[in-house]
Amino acid sequence: MKIGILGLGLIGGSLGYDLRSQGHHVLGVSRRESTCERAMALGSVDVASVDMNLLAAAEVVFICTPIALIVPQLQQLIYHLPATTVVTDVGSVKAPIVKDIVPLWKNFIGGHPMAGTSDSGIEAAQHNLFVGRPYVLTPDETTPQTAMAVVEEIVRSLGANLYYCQPEQHDQAVSWISHLPVMVSASLIAACMGESDPAVLQLAQNLASSGFRDTSRVGGGNSELGLMMAQYNRQSLLSALQGYRHNLDEFINLIEQEDWVNLKSKLKSTGQARPKFVE
DSSP, rough: EEEEOOOSHHHHHHHHHHHHHHHHHEEEEOOOHHHHHHHHHHHHEEEEOOGGGGGOSSSSSOOSOOOHHHHHHHHGGGGOOOTOOEEEEOOOOHHHHHHHTTTTTEEEEEEEOOOOOOOOOOGGGTTTTTTTTEEEEOOTSSSSSHHHHHHHHHHTTOEEEEEOOOOHHHHHHHIIIIIHHHHHHHHHHHHTTTTTHHHHHHHHHHOOHHHHHHHHTTSSSSHHHHHHHHTTTTTHHHHHHHHHHHHHHHHHHHTTTTTTHHHHHHHHHHHHOOOOOOO
16 A cells, blocks of 8 residues: 655654555655655655655555644645545644544544654654554544545554544543643653752752653653644643642642641552553
8 A cells, every 4th residue: 555644753754664564655755855865764664755746646644743734734735635545644632633624635534643752753763653552543423434444454553552532532531641741741840940959959850760750751852742732732731730730739738737647548549540541
């Protein structure tokens, strides 16, 4: 199958590796000629160009650009595609994207692979990035079954775990487990940097180990991605942040009151709940 990838960063480049390894012919498009050349040199794509017309031959196109560019790029892309081409995206926000694209392209299915690292760009792409990871599809009542079947088959071939939901449900769910952690993690780093004693700050930086590394990782990642999460999933993220603030206030109150019994109970409860989210 000829598969197009628009946007050759971490996700697009990783898709290219896996799809090529399965024998698909992968066509890549990027805004930068240097990225196209690097993607071909690394073996992520068979051929790459800055010209969208390259994707006219693709049977399926994955749009792997930053969230803000998905709809504008689709608006340009459709002038190069036959009506039979199946288009999907990998954006971490779904409701506004699906709402804007469905009227423009009938063979569109919103998608979101829950995989990635704190690194970005074609150099960060890796083989088998999606194995064992959730991959969400957000079809609506107008999505053609033939198009769904094509995307489903590709996603399963990546070794990902396939899930389905409505775009709005997706955005509410990821606000809790993806977008909120970015903001909480970033605020943790900002709070630590607010230490007024330079000696204490330096000591904290020297002593920081696995606990700080784990909780600060997503807050120290791609700032552009974090900004777009807030812009495009604003209402769900605000709701999640308010819920988090309420729980943080509870912890503050328990510690202020030296209510160690209820604090222990709260910590025990959260410890029991964590395995429901991560293994």
